[in-house]
Amino acid sequence: MDLTDEQRMIVDLARDFAHQEIRPRARAVDEDDVESPMDLWRSASRAGLTSFMLPEAVGGGGVTDLYTQVLVQEELCYGDIGIGNLLTSNGFFAAPVEELGTDAQRKTWLEPLCTYDPPMTALAVTEPGVGSDAAALQTRAVRDGDHYILNGQKAWISNAPYAERTVVFATVDSTLRSRGVTAFVVDRGTTGLTVGQPMRKMGQRAIVSAEVFLEGVRVPVDNRLGEEGQGFYGLMRTFDASRILIGAASTGLARAALDTATDYARERHQFGRPIIEHQAVAFRLADMAARTDASHLLAVRAAKLYDQGLPVSEESAIAKLMGSENAFWCAWAAMQTLGGWGYSREFLVEKWLRDAKLEEIEEGTSDIQRLIISRSLARA
Template sequence: MEDLLLDSRTGPQFKLSDEQEMLVRMTRDFVADNIIPVAAEYDEAAKFPEEIFHKARELGIVNMLVPEAYGGVGATAFEEALVSEELGYGCTGISSSLGVNSLAVLPILIAGNDEQKAYWLGQRVTEMGHFVSYGVTEADAGSNVAGIQTRAERRGSSYLINGSKTFITNASHADFFTIFAKTDPDAGHRGMTCFIVDRESPGLSIGKKFDKLGQRASDTAEIVFENVEVPEENIVGEVGQGFYIAMKVFDHSRPGVAAAAVGLQRRALDECVKFAAEREAFGVPIYQHQAVGHKIADMAINYEAARLLTWQAAWQVDQGIFNPRVPAIAKAFAADMATKAAVDAVQVFGGYGYMKEFPVEKLLRDVKIFQIYEGTSEIQRNIIVRELFRGA
């Protein structure tokens, strides 16, 4: 268990560097000016935050993991987590839309070759500002990643892809996709391969666009592949490595997702502190009723704890330590505690909490997805059990 302890010599630093503090301050200002004032409108209209994405891109707070060699800022996972918390504070619907490029380019960063990085990251993502989506999930295979049915069959020097993906973030707007398909359906998880697929490929279409409970500013849609021809140079890594790439992607991406949930928690806490100091019941501000004050204290405890776990998970990625347990613990805890914070925030606000005029109603709708996407909370616990009992 020693790797879970925060060691003052080797563990995460509690003081941010001057550059990291500047990054947080700059992102916080960006969120205050560009996200918080419009979040309710984007939520109501389920409007995709394209302009906000491009403004954030100019500032270097999206596509953060793209290395400097490919025109990116080459940020660490820790720095990306700092930014993700700030964006999540503003609106997790908008932050999901802004953050998914980072998820979708991870297969290329982890397993792509130099030509793929130069073209897809250097030209398409950095220079052209393209959107990228990440396609694993299918109608009959979500948690069970190895159960996907989308097929990629070799035809000379190309592959023909047939099948469909569902619940894909930003799919309607993506200029290209990193997609997982079966190249050898009889080989179970060893028969999966990752492909880069251009949006303009004949036979590729966007199917149903989903209307959602929360995070409504993010786009969620199906992708349909009908004899989509993909050249073999678009294979990421080796044929048959797709499952391992997908699992590594999740170890990298979970700290960023946990950080957005942490941001939502901090928002719930701030809103409750303001409201409970002003709102009076029985002649005193409601925070003076212990039942209310303690709820808010628990929110503060859980926020600090979730943030430390998230920082540790991100730090681990930056150290090149690939142990799926810590990202799974951070993601599960941050998602569960953010959900509790949003439920409790509505309670602290009483009847007002249930109304759209007050911000906590949206937090409650937005938060639920953190227990579902990037591996459900049950799947995170399965990973933790698997790692704890490895060899038992």
């Protein structure tokens, strides 16, 4: 792999942190259920892993190319996908601020994320009745002098119970669909903003999710990102990047499942020989290896195109679709290889199967990714 010294340094740092800090905590964090591991968050921030992707101009690590971010995300999520995704979650808040914000807004809202004890942030798009169709948002933003009044409800918002600031996407006119979507930064404690109880989830419990309620929330005009109606563009650009990163995160989980299954197959004997010598097991491991390598390469391809400024909606959809479905399949395949031990909590395999399912659902289900790809084919 052709990397600069700087790229290799941050990838090696992520790999070491995943092995030494993340993996040993994976089971305990999962069983904590609705508590994020704040001690790991602080350790990662001191190492620069919560802000490496932010620009140097605001105090970040300056690793702004998506290619390197993909490599780092894969390594962190090899340790544990829930914890890995948590540690880089401020990047999702930062993306629309970078894409749409002014220099003053970037300084105000991104510099605090680059300290040794950064706040957590959130991105609020999904609503109870609106999932992947972001153009159909029902949360309203009504101009009132030098403020906007926000009313609505958001669901499944990652980090919501911890977030000090949230980028909220709302519409100034629902009849305009995408052309009405506008982004606002809302501070924790703003009157009318409340957060629901943590949601009990199947997997990726390191990231605590909750509903967010907005009732007459007054937001200064200065907290608007870009002009009215520009939010959808910023959101789609954010999704292009985040779907590629989901592909990378999924690849990290798939690699973990492959390594665990391979090690077990080498050590476990049946009928007088290691089970890795049994054709059914060997072929399953071969499929895991081939699929995971393809998943990695698809994420890398999409990231490199993104870094060139090219349209990547199709490539990002492919990276997410193939990466997420492969992660779930590899977790299943690892469980098959380990048999009863895979079904027990003696190993992390059962957790990985639960964790992997989220990647097929979040930021557009697999069906949505197939729709994006098919529409691209129809236009070709």
